Amino acid sequence: MKLNTKNLKAIQDLYPDELAHCYGCGKMNPNGFHLKSYMVDNETIAHFTPEPKYTALPGSVYGGLLASILDCHGTGSAAAFVCENENIPLDGSINIPIRCVTASLKVDFKAPTQMGVALELKGKLRSIEGRKIWVDMTLSANGTICASGEILAIRLKD
Numbered sequence: 635m636k637l638n639t640k641n642l643k644a645i646q647d648l649y650p651d652e653l654a655h656c657y658g659c660g661k662m663n664p665n666g667f668h669l670k671s672y673m674v675d676n677e678t679i680a681h682f683t684p685e686p687k688y689t690a691l692p693g694s695v696y697g698g699l700l701a702s703i704l705d706c707h708g709t710g711s712a713a714a715f716v717c718e719n720e721n722i723p724l725d726g727s728i729n730i731p732i733r734c735v736t737a738s739l740k741v742d743f744k745a746p747t748q749m750g751v752a753l754e755l756k757g758k759l760r761s762i763e764g765r766k767i768w769v770d771m772t773l774s775a776n777g778t779i780c781a782s783g784e785i786l787a788i789r790l791k792d
């Protein structure tokens with residue numbers, strides 16, 4: 635699915651500049667992946683097309699790269715779900731005040747991930763318990779789920 639992001643703000647672009655140096659998703663990191671995740675109808679979605687240098691076997695994407703983008707999609711999603719839960723706007727009117735880091739990340743690799751196509755990552759909130767946020771994720775290529783992930787993100791204390 636091609637996502638029209640014209641009227642949407644990427645969650646990671648709502649992190650304040652001083653906390654936006656993450657290699658996977660920080661807008662301030664000139665060498666990073668700049669993953670951008672969006673909240674659409676109570677789920678999060680991101681697209682990313684890996685460069686051929688991230689090859690595993692010829693024609694397929696290296697699993698470590700897939701884990702990296704799931705990691706950043708997961709923490710961004712966790713922050714966004716907390717914002718939704720607390721009626722904090724994600725429209726870019728403010729930088730989001732919620733900071734989440736990864737405590738645990740599990741990835742299941744289900745099928746080789748085709749190189750050269752836009753990968754689609756989706757995140758759904760499983761639960762929020764205090765500072766613990768669980769998000770379930772999928773990563774698809776050409777409509778085939780190639781990996782699934784679950785993340786436990788922890789909301790940092792103020």
Ligand SMILES: CCCCCCCC/C=C\CCCCCCCC(=O)SCCNC(=O)CCNC(=O)[C@H](O)C(C)(C)COP(=O)(O)OP(=O)(O)OC[C@H]1O[C@@H](n2cnc3c(N)ncnc32)[C@H](O)[C@@H]1OP(=O)(O)O
Binds near residue numbers: 709765
């Ligand atoms: C990393 C430094 C961050 C600095 C601040 C930056 C601001 C962030 C701003 C914008 C974010 C954008 C960046 C995106 C990042 C992309 C994703 C990454 O690569 S993140 C990097 C990799 N992750 C880490 O390096 C975490 C290292 N771990 C820690 O710092 C701590 O362990 C932390 C914060 C996760 C928890 O420490 P506690 O002292 O705040 O809290 P406790 O009490 O230990 O845990 C809270 C609850 O979570 C459970 N918990 C913690 N870790 C768990 C685990 N591995 N599995 C299961 N439960 C766990 C505990 O049992 C506890 O549960 P009960 O409240 O008692 O029910």
